[in-house]
Amino acid sequence: xxCRMVYQLLKDRGLDRFYELEPSPGxxxxxxxxxxxxxxxxxxxxxxxxxxxxxxRLARVTFSIPAIHCAACVxxxxxxxxxxxxxxxxRVHFPRKTLSLSFNETEITLSxxxxxxxxxxxxxxxxxxxxxxxxxxxAARQLLxxxxxxxxxxxxxxxxxxxxxxxxxPADERGMHHFFGLLSILLAMxxxxxxxxxxxxxxxxxxxxxxxxxxxxxxxxxxxxxTQSVVEILAxxxxxxxxxxxxxxFLLLCGQWFQRKTFASLSFERDYKAYFPLATxxxxxxxxxxxxxxxxxxxxxxxxxxQELIPADALLVSGDxxxxxxxxTGEAEPVVCRPGEHVFAGGRQTGGAVELETVKPVSQSYxxxxxxxxxxxxxxxxxxxxxTNRAGRLFTYAVIAIAISTGAVWLVRSPPQSLRAFTSVLxxxxxxxxxxxxxxxxxxxxxxxxxxxxYLRNATVVEDMSRVSTLIFDKTGTLTHATRQNVTYTGDAxxxxxxxxxxxxxxxxxxxxxxxxxxCLPPPSPNLAPTAFSExxxxxxxGVVAGHALCLGSPAFVASDAALTEAGPYVSLDGTVRxxxxxxxxxxxxxxxxxxxxxxxxxxxxxxxxxPQAEPALRQWFGPRADLRFEQSPADKLxxxxxxxxxxxxGVMMIGDGLNDAGALRQSQVGIAVTEDISLxxxxxxxxxDAASFHQLADLLAxxxxxxxxVKAGFVISLLYNTxxxxxxxxxxxxxxxxxxxxxxxxxxxxxxSLLATRWAAWRHGLS
Amino acid sequence: xSVIVILMLAxxxxxxxxxxxxxxxxxxxxxxxxxTPAMRMLTDDDSDRRKADEKGxxxxx
Numbered sequence: 001x002x003c004r005m006v007y008q009l010l011k012d013r014g015l016d017r018f019y020e021l022e023p024s025p026g027x028x029x030x031x032x033x034x035x036x037x038x039x040x041x042x043x044x045x046x047x048x049x050x051x052x053x054x055x056x057r058l059a060r061v062t063f064s065i066p067a068i069h070c071a072a073c074v075x076x077x078x079x080x081x082x083x084x085x086x087x088x089x090x091r092v093h094f095p096r097k098t099l100s101l102s103f104n105e106t107e108i109t110l111s112x113x114x115x116x117x118x119x120x121x122x123x124x125x126x127x128x129x130x131x132x133x134x135x136x137x138x139a140a141r142q143l144l145x146x147x148x149x150x151x152x153x154x155x156x157x158x159x160x161x162x163x164x165x166x167x168x169x170p171a172d173e174r175g176m177h178h179f180f181g182l183l184s185i186l187l188a189m190x191x192x193x194x195x196x197x198x199x200x201x202x203x204x205x206x207x208x209x210x211x212x213x214x215x216x217x218x219x220x221x222x223x224x225x226x227t228q229s230v231v232e233i234l235a236x237x238x239x240x241x242x243x244x245x246x247x248x249x250f251l252l253l254c255g256q257w258f259q260r261k262t263f264a265s266l267s268f269e270r271d272y273k274a275y276f277p278l279a280t281x282x283x284x285x286x287x288x289x290x291x292x293x294x295x296x297x298x299x300x301x302x303x304x305x306x307q308e309l310i311p312a313d314a315l316l317v318s319g320d321x322x323x324x325x326x327x328x329t330g331e332a333e334p335v336v337c338r339p340g341e342h343v344f345a346g347g348r349q350t351g352g353a354v355e356l357e358t359v360k361p362v363s364q365s366y367x368x369x370x371x372x373x374x375x376x377x378x379x380x381x382x383x384x385x386x387x388t389n390r391a392g393r394l395f396t397y398a399v400i401a402i403a404i405s406t407g408a409v410w411l412v413r414s415p416p417q418s419l420r421a422f423t424s425v426l427x428x429x430x431x432x433x434x435x436x437x438x439x440x441x442x443x444x445x446x447x448x449x450x451x452x453x454x455y456l457r458n459a460t461v462v463e464d465m466s467r468v469s470t471l472i473f474d475k476t477g478t479l480t481h482a483t484r485q486n487v488t489y490t491g492d493a494x495x496x497x498x499x500x501x502x503x504x505x506x507x508x509x510x511x512x513x514x515x516x517x518x519x520c521l522p523p524p525s526p527n528l529a530p531t532a533f534s535e536x537x538x539x540x541x542x543g544v545v546a547g548h549a550l551c552l553g554s555p556a557f558v559a560s561d562a563a564l565t566e567a568g569p570y571v572s573l574d575g576t577v578r579x580x581x582x583x584x585x586x587x588x589x590x591x592x593x594x595x596x597x598x599x600x601x602x603x604x605x606x607x608x609x610x611x612p613q614a615e616p617a618l619r620q621w622f623g624p625r626a627d628l629r630f631e632q633s634p635a636d637k638l639x640x641x642x643x644x645x646x647x648x649x650x651g652v653m654m655i656g657d658g659l660n661d662a663g664a665l666r667q668s669q670v671g672i673a674v675t676e677d678i679s680l681x682x683x684x685x686x687x688x689x690d691a692a693s694f695h696q697l698a699d700l701l702a703x704x705x706x707x708x709x710x711v712k713a714g715f716v717i718s719l720l721y722n723t724x725x726x727x728x729x730x731x732x733x734x735x736x737x738x739x740x741x742x743x744x745x746x747x748x749x750x751x752x753x754s755l756l757a758t759r760w761a762a763w764r765h766g767l768s
Numbered sequence: 769x770s771v772i773v774i775l776m777l778a779x780x781x782x783x784x785x786x787x788x789x790x791x792x793x794x795x796x797x798x799x800x801x802x803x804t805p806a807m808r809m810l811t812d813d814d815s816d817r818r819k820a821d822e823k824g825x826x827x828x829x
Contacts, residue, residue, distance in 0.1 A: 071807040
C-alpha cells in the first residue's frame with residue numbers, strides 16, 4: 001500500500017520514470033517513521049546545528065540516507081525540486097549515502113523537507129551523532145596530489161632517460177645529455193620535497209622516538225639515490241638514477257593509495273550518540289514539547305511512545321512499560337516494569353506510551369557511562385609493531401652493516417671508489433619491494449573480505465585478525481538472530497481452522513510478537529477479518545473472528561482469574577485459555593559446524609548479558625573447554641577482555657553486536673560488530689560483519705592468516721632481489737641502467753605476486 | 769639533434785598543463801566521489817537541471 005502511495009505521488013509529478021530506471025527499486029515508507037513527528041528539527045539550537053549553511057533565506061543541509069542503493073535513488077533524490085518547488089539543487093554522494101540539498105527557508109521548514117523525504121521512503125538518519133559532523137579527511141586528497149606529481153615526474157624523467165636505455169654514448173652528445181640531466185634534477189625536486197615528504201616526517205619521527213620503522217630505510221635509500229644521481233649528473237659521469245628514484249616513490253604512493261580503501265558509507269567510530277534520538281517529548285505542565293535530549297535535566301518528566309528509545313535512566317511514573325533491552329544488555333526477553341521501578345537508557349519501549357522521570361543526565365546513564373572508561377580515552381593508533389616494520393628493522397641493520405663493510409673494503413683497494421660503493425649499496429638496498437608487499441597484499445585482502453561482507457576499518461586489521469588466539473562471542477544478536485525468533489506453541493492443540501483465526505487476529509497488530517505469531521501460522525483467507533478488534537498496548541489484542549471471541553496477550557489480559565505462570569503470550573478462544581506461544585531466539589544457521597571448526601584453533605568464550613538458560617545448548621556446541629559466562633554487564637565484558645589480554649599471550653577478537661559490547665569491542669585487538677543490516681547502527685569497531693556471512697567466519701579468519709603468509713612470502717622475494725642488487729653494488733659496478741631494470745622488475749613482480757596470491761588464497765578458502 | 773631538445777620542452781609544457789589541470793580537479797573535489805557522476809549521466813535530463821539552475825537556488829560559494 002505504501003508503495004502505491006509513493007507511486008501515485010511520483011506519477012503526479014511526472015517522476016514515474018523512476019520505475020523505468022530500476023525494475024525493482026522497492027522503496028516503501030517504513031511504518032515506524034510514518035507516524036513520527038519531526039517538529040523538533042525546527043527548534044533553533046537543533047536546526048542551526050543540522051544546517052551546513054543558512055542566510056535566513058537559503059539554507060543548505062546534508063542528510064545521511066541509508067536507503068540510497070541504486071541509480072534510480074540518485075535520480076529521484078536529485079529531482080526532488082519537482083516534488084516541492086522550494087527545494088533547490090540536491091546532490092547525492094552515493095558512496096557515502098548522503099544527500100546534500102538547498103532549500104528556501106521562507107517557503108519550507110527543515111521538518112517539512114524531512115517529512116517529504118520520509119514520504120517517498122528515504123528516511124534520513126538523524127540522531128544525536130548528526131549534530132557533530134565528522135571532520136573531512138584531507139589526507140586522501142593530499143595523497144592523490146602527491147601521486148599525481150610523482151607520476152608526472154616519473155613519466156617525463158623516463159622519457160629523458162631513453163638515450164641511456166638505448167645505450168647511446170653520452171660522449172656523442174654531451175650538451176644534450178647534460179641538459180636532460182639538469183632537467184631531470186629539476187623535475188625530481190618536487191618529488192623529493194613534496195611527494196616523498198611523508199617518508200621524511202616518518203623517518204624524523206622514528207629518530208625522535210628511537211624506534212625503527214620501515215620508512216627509515218626507505219628514506220635512507222631514496223636520499224642515497226637522489227644525492228648520488230645529482231652528483232653523477234653534475235660531474236658528467238652518468239645520467240643518474242632519477243627515473244628509478246621517481247618511479248619508486250610513485251609505486252610506494254600507489255601502494256599507500258591501494259591500501260587506503262575505505263567503505264565510505266560505513267562508520268567504524270560510532271558511539272552511543274549515533275544510537276540515541278535527537279529529541280524527546282518533555283511534559284511541561286499539561287502540554288508536551290519536543291526538546292533536545294542533551295538539554296534534559298534530572299527530574300524532567302518525559303513521554304516515551306511505542307518503539308521509542310528511553311533517552312536517560314529514569315523512574316517509571318505511569319503506563320505499562322515493556323522494555324526491550326536486547327541491544328543494551330543482551331537480554332532477549334522484553335522486561336515488564338511497574339510504576340516506581342527504574343528503567344535504563346537505551347531500552348526500547350513496546351506497547352503504549354509511558355511517562356518517565358529522569359534520574360540521571362543522558363551522558364551519565366548506566367549505559368553511556370561505559371564511554372567514560374579509559375579504554376575509550378586512548379586513541380586507537382595503528383600498531384608500530386606490524387610485520388613490515390619488524391622485517392624492515394632486521395633489514396636495516398643488515399644493509400647498514402653491508403654498506404659500511406663494502407665502503408671499508410673499497411677504501412683499502414681503491415679509495416676514490418669507496419664512497420660510491422657505499423651509497424650504491426644503500427640505494428640498491430632501498431626496501432621498496434618490501435614496503436610494497438604489505439600494502440598490496442593487505443589492501444587486496446581487505447577488498448576480498450569486503451566482497452564477502454566483512455568490512456574492515458583499514459587494511460592492517462587483516463594482520464591483527466591473523467594473530468588472534470581467542471574468540472569472544474556475545475550471544476543475543478550475534479550467535480542468535482537479532483530479529484528472527486522461533487515461535488513454539490504449547491497447550492491444547494489448535495485445529496487448522498482455529499490457527500487461521502489466530503493468524504487473522506494477530507495480523508491486525510504491528511506488535512513484533514503478533515507479527516511473529518502471524519508468520520508461523522497458516523495464512524488466513526483475506527475475507528477473514530476480525531470485528532470488534534481492540535489492542536491494549538503492552539497487554540494484548542482481542543477481537544471476534546468468524547463468530548468466535550479471540551484473545552491474545554499477557555496472562556492477566558487473557559484470563560484475569562486463572563493462575564497462568566509463564567510470561568509469553570497466551571491465546572484464549574471463547575473464554576477458555578488454550579495455550580501459549582513461546583518465543584525462543586533462533587541460533588544462526590550451521591552454528592555447530594562453525595564452532596566445531598573454530599574450536600580446533602581458538603579459545604572460545606561466550607560473554608552474554610542474558611540469563612543462563614541457554615547454557616546447555618551453547619555448552620554442547622562450544623565444547624567443555626569454552627568459558628561461558630552469563631549476566632555480564634557492559635563493564636564486566638570490558639574487564640573480562642582486559643584480564644584475558646593480561647593473562648594470555650595472543651590477541652583477543654570480540655564478536656558482538658550491541659551497545660553492551662561496545663567496551664569489549666574497543667578493548668580487544670580486533671572488534672567485529674555483527675549486524676543484520678550494515679546501514680543500521682553498529683557500535684565502534686574494527687570491522688563490520690554482515691550477519692549473512694556469519695557462517696563463513698572460520699573461512700574469513702583462515703583467509704586473513706593466509707594473507708599474512710603471502711606478505712611473508714613477498715618479503716622473501718623482495719629480499720632475494722635486494723641480495724642480487726647488493727651483490728652487484730658491492731662490486732662497485734652498479735650502473736643507472738642496471739638500477740633502471742632491477743627496480744621495475746622487483747616492484748612489479750612483488751605487486752603481481754601479492755595480487756595473484758591473495759586471489760588464489762580467497763579461491764582456496766571458498767570466498768568470492 | 770637540437771630539435772629533440774625543442775620537442776622535449778614542448779612535451780614538457782603539455783605535461784605541465786595536464787598536471788595543473790589534475791591538481792585543479794583534485795582541489796575542486798572532483799575525485800571525492802567518482803561513483804555518483806557515473807550514475808547521474810545515465811539518468812540525467814538536461815532540461816530539468818537547467819530549470820533548477822534558472823531558479824537561482826544554488827548557493828554562491
